[in-house]
Structure formats: C-alpha cells, structure tokens
Amino acid sequence: MSHAYLNTTDRWCLSFNTGLFDECVMPSIDGPQPTVRGSIAAVLGPVVSGRTYRNLFYLVLAFPLTMLYWPLFSFGLVLGTFLSIVLVGVAILGLMIFVVRALATLERGLANSLLSVSLEAPDDVTQSGGAGGEFRAYIDAASTWKSFGFLSLKGFLGIVGFVLAYGLVQGLTLLSAGVRRPLEVSFGEVNGDPVTWAIETVPETALAMGTGAVLVLLVVHLANGFGYVAERMALALLGASTAGSDID
DSSP: OEEEEEOTTSOEEEEESSSSOOOOOOOOOOSOOOOHHHHHHHHHGGGGOHHHHHHHHHHHHHHHHHHHHHHHHHHHHHHHHHTTTSHHHHHHHHHHHHHHHHHHHHHHHHHHHHSSOOEEOOOOOOOOOSTTHHHHHHHHOHHHHHHHHHHHHHHHHHHHHHHHHHHHHHHHHHHTHHHHOSEEEEEEEETTEEEEEEEOSHHHHHHHHHHHHHHHHHHHHHHHHHHHHHHHHHHHHTOEEOTTOSOO
16 A cells, blocks of 8 residues: 655655655755856867867877878887897897887877876986896886886777768868758768769758768767877876876
C-alpha cells in the first residue's frame, strides 16, 4: 500500500509499503545557473580567441614536423642497429641521442611560444669525468628518453592537425558560398570518382553556409581540446613548468 502527502514545498512525495512517510530529497538548485549569454559565449568565444589559433597553428605545424621526424628516426635507428656490429653503427646511434635532445629543445620552444605553458629545460644530465662522460650522461638522463617519447607521440598530433586543417578549409569554402554562388565544392575521391557538391540555388546556399559554420565551430573547439592534450604531453615529457605557466 502506498501513501502520499504534500510537504511544505508543495511537492508530492510517495512512501511505498512502509507505513511511514519519507522525506522528499529534491535536487539542489543553488549556485550559478547558465545564461543565454554565457552559453553563446561558450560556443562562439573560441572563434575570436587568439589562443584558439595558436593551438590550431601548433597542431597544423605538427604534421610537416612529423614528416621530418619519422624518416629521420627510421633511417637513423634502423641503419644504426644494423651497423652496430661495427663502430659506424654505434656512432650513428650515438648521434641520434644528440638529435633527439636538439629536437626536444625545438619542441620546447614551440610549446612555450604557441601553447599555454612555460617550460624550462630539464637539469637531469649529470656530468661525469672520463672519455665519453658527456655521452654517458645523456644516455642516463631520463629527459633523453622522455624527449624520444614525445617526438614519437607527435605523430598523433600531426594527424590531428592535418584533419583539422582540412576541416577548416572545407568549412570556410562552404561559408563562402554566399558570395561565390554558383560554387562546386570538392571533398576528394571515392574509388577514383570525385565527390563534389554543386551549390547553385538559394536553399543549397543556405544549407552550405550552415554546414560550413558548424564545421568551423567544430574545428576551433577541437583545436582547443587537442591543444590542451599537447600541453599535458609537453608538461609530462619536455620539462618542468615554471611559475607563470597558465596550467598546472
């Protein structure tokens, strides 16, 4: 048997098969509530934020850098490994250690310039005496292998940057239909056949501009999201954050 009563807040509460009335537990509505202006700012704010375009430029730049890193590492590591039975291979592998650290310095500079981080070079290289002491110190330093890990993961950011650049170009092209109609937009090929959209009528133009606006908004929000991922990668693998970095 169930019972019902009207509490002091004029909301009905039910107590099933207990014989007693239970108190209502209603969700709290305390705290700031979202406003229309705040929601619009959250959606459109990244479009006019300089940080968005710094993140986007960093991600797009990652693609050509990845195209440089992968052949360099593949050639150096494979050739050095195969020739390691002679001194030439050992020298090549040793050179790769210095290349990795030099590229990590470049990446740290890019992160400091384009992302919301402020990194300082790690100081874990302990100098030791004797022949090859500096080389041994670089091998022992954790920062060397963290740098190699970052450069390897940079390929993921390069792919993301390429996709975002393509999406942004297509979005802007669709938005331009309002002033360029009639317009034919190409989306590449499928099984050798071109995929195009011929925009000629007013409804097609409105649909194209709406699609382009959504695509541009999606790209800028994804750029900030993956920019944050890049920041965390840099903080974890390229060096410690100095006082004044925007994120912990």
